[in-house]
Amino acid sequence: MTTIKPFAAGSYLTTRNAAQLTTLKNQLNDLSTQLSSGLTAQTYGGLGSGRSTALSAQATLSALTGYAAGINAAQTRTNVAVTSLTQVATLGIDARNTLNNGLQSTPVNATAAKTNALNNLQAALDTLNQSVAGNYLFGGANSSTQPVLDADTILNGNGTQIGLKTFVANQVAADVGPLKNGRLSQTYPTLDSNGVPINTKITLSDDPSSQVSPRSGYVITGASALPIAGGIAANYVSGSTGMSNAVTIDVNQQPVAGDSLTLTLQLPDNTTTTVTLTAAASGTTPASSSTGFAIGADAAATAKNLNDALTSALSASAGSTLTANSTARAASAFFSAPNATTTAANTVVWYQGENGSTDPLSTQSVQVSAGSSVQVGVRANQPAISNVLAGLATVALGMPSSSDPNAAAIYSAISGKAQPLLSSADTSPGTSSTGALPSVQDTVTQLSLASTRMSNAATTNKASQNTLQNTLAGIEQAPTEEVVAKLLDVQNRLQASYQVTASLSKLSLVNYIS
Template sequence: MTTIAPFAAGSYATSRSTSQLLALKSQLNDLTTQLGTGLTAQSYGGLGTGRSAALSAQASISALDGYSAVIDTAQTRAKLATTSMTQVVTVASNAAAALQNGLQSSPAGSQAVKATALNNFSAAIDALNQSDGIIFLFGGRDGTTAPVLDTNTILYGTVDANGNTLAGLKTLVDDQVKADLGTGLNGRLTQTTTGTAVTLTEDTTAQAVSPAGPFGFTIQSVGSSNPAALAPVTNLAAPASSTVTVAAQPSDGDTLTFTLGMPGGGSTTVTLTASKSTGAVASGTFSIGADVATTTANLSAALSSALQNTAAPALSANATARASQNFFTGSAKGNVVPERITFTGSVPSYTPGTATNTVLWYRGDDSGGDPRATQTIQVGSSSSVQLGVRANEAPIRSVLAGLATVALGIPANSATSSAYAAVAAQAAPLLAAGNTGSSVQDIVTDLSLASARMSSAASTNTSQKSTLQDTVDGIEQASTEEVATKLLELQNRLQASYQITASLSKLSLTNYLS
């Protein structure tokens, strides 16, 4: 009799028993793996319906890890940039304080102030070339190259690769001083004496310059304490002039006050005092002569000397400050070249500078717009922080111009008190850009706020990541206690199944009947 194996008596029960044993063995293997790895499954396919949530959460965690890495790098940059800008604020404050202190000391101390200003200028330049090892921080969108040239090149110029001589700030200052003082070193005023009248006239060539303003002094007014004797008449129509007629002998102590405007704003005064002394007279005084003609000659000589003594400190300091501000408008990538002064004989005029004759101190990005927006840091899925800075922002340029005004404006020899005071008056408003008005301190504040926002974003990201990780762990991680319990139960069941199967395998008809 032939038997078909699959349908033989008892074959189904045997097959079923075998399948159950294999299933139990497979469950045992799975539980053993879970206990060893701590994972519910070795692939997302094994997670069942939880795999979509796990994949979504893992993607969010990866994004948060990316934001954290960016924030860590950006925080380093923010701290370095803040430190650098704080240094600029500090050197500006120190320079301003040293200037004010110097007003109370002897002129010989001016050289220490001059040297300190030069050192502070170099320190500010170094701060503006700060790098985090990856990019330069103060070049706006361009962080690949140092945004600012070195101190020596900025101040004293260089020769480029093509052999062109590029003028530095010192050359621009010297040209401006020369143009403002004029050949007579009196602020380009023309002085004539006719009979008993002394006339001052503005330089007509010096008025025909725009928009930089005139060279030298302009005449604003002339006042007399005794108009009956010293009678001034002023005509302010360009070119302005003023004539002082010695109508009678002045009295001892009578004064004439000339108010003279300076380029770019501001004014200074020249005061002459009549003296009955017949000997040598002090600066700013003129002797009352034996007659009106002699007094007129004495007045003319005193005015000529006083104009030179006033122009030397006041106009030189003014010219140094203006030339410095003009120089720091330069930008290589912005195609901005400072105006230059050229001389036709003794007549100066402003002409456009070129990149082949003038140092362009700033080499970074200058594409316009908000400097902070030149570096945007993504710190979250819908939040960003702006961390850009340009070394040629207006407050920074003002501080550099102020430091340069002190370093180049104070004469190399011991300055007179008037020269020192003139430099201090011109430099102080520029140095104030370190911490007043629209200032470098404002940049420090912007960077500090950006750093605080990044710290807040980092904390938020950490909290979000922790929540998402809990979700992932709940899906992917297997509970050790639960797995161990299931494993023990399964082992007991499997052992019992093996024992029953072993017993059944030994069963025979004889054993069964007995």
């Protein structure tokens, strides 16, 4: 008779016992592995329903680790940037205070101010080339290129392109003109063959090119004589487009001491200055040839004295007020490049970094969480920084030597132009389409706040990381005490099962009868 093996007598019981033994053996192996490795399972599939949670937690932990690395690197860069910009702001503030204090001191130490400003300018330029781990801090989105040329190239050029010194000198020369009087033409009364003036009229006119952009030199915008019915008359005529503005000054009779002549002159930046000459009593000498003139023996002699004084006054004004204006304008234009009209073809461009139209802060950002990033970008040519550099350059290149007879006036004029530029260290330099432009100190504050945000994010991320690690440990790690208890239980059950199975395997009819 043929017997179907799976359905043979006793086969089911035997199969079930074998299966139970195998199950217990597998459990024993799993628990032994858990005890040795400390893990619940060797694969995510072995975690059962916890595998989805474990996979999600691992992904989040990996992201948090990346955020932590990014935050750490960004904080280092930001802290160095804060230190560097603080130094630039300090240089600007100190230079401004020194200029202001210098106005109160006698004698004016122009040479010291000039030397200090040049040293501070070079220090500021070097500071703007700071880098961390090979990444430059002040190049906006471009962190791989040195953002600022070296100080020597900026000041002196590179052989084919002029530097700041020549750029400023060219602008000053263009403004003061060949006669050193602001490009004005002055005509003295006509003389007879004996050198005696035929009339007592003096004419003064400006250069028509001074009215056309780019502006250079003085533009005459007004003239007046006091008292109105005094011995001096001033007739101002505004020229039409492309024509000179002119003033005719006539000593039609002898003035008296205290009578005065005032000219109003417009500078290329549309600000104005005045030149006033006051008559001094006959036989006396004016305190300064650029502020007064002596009353002569007759109207002709007085006209000659007035003409000479006017020549001296215009030269002094051009050498101080106009020169200071030229220096500051040229320095500002240079350090605004490539945002301004400075041409790279003939002038070095000091800033080599990224120069987009976006907010500088947005040029560099660090992801601090899944839905949040912190902006930490800076450009070395931001308006406030450029202004501080221009202010330092104005002092460094515009201050006179201590031997200059007009040193006090030049110092005052340079100080008047440099201080507003240097104030950008801690005062907003103006407004843009998006609102007030930040000062250097404002940018320091923005970066400091960004650093604080990153620190707070790092703290939050660390707490989340700890929570996730605890959750993951509860899923992936096998508690030693629990595993040992289970292992002992399975071992006991397996041993008992082996013993029962062994006993049953010895049963037979002979053993049973006996």
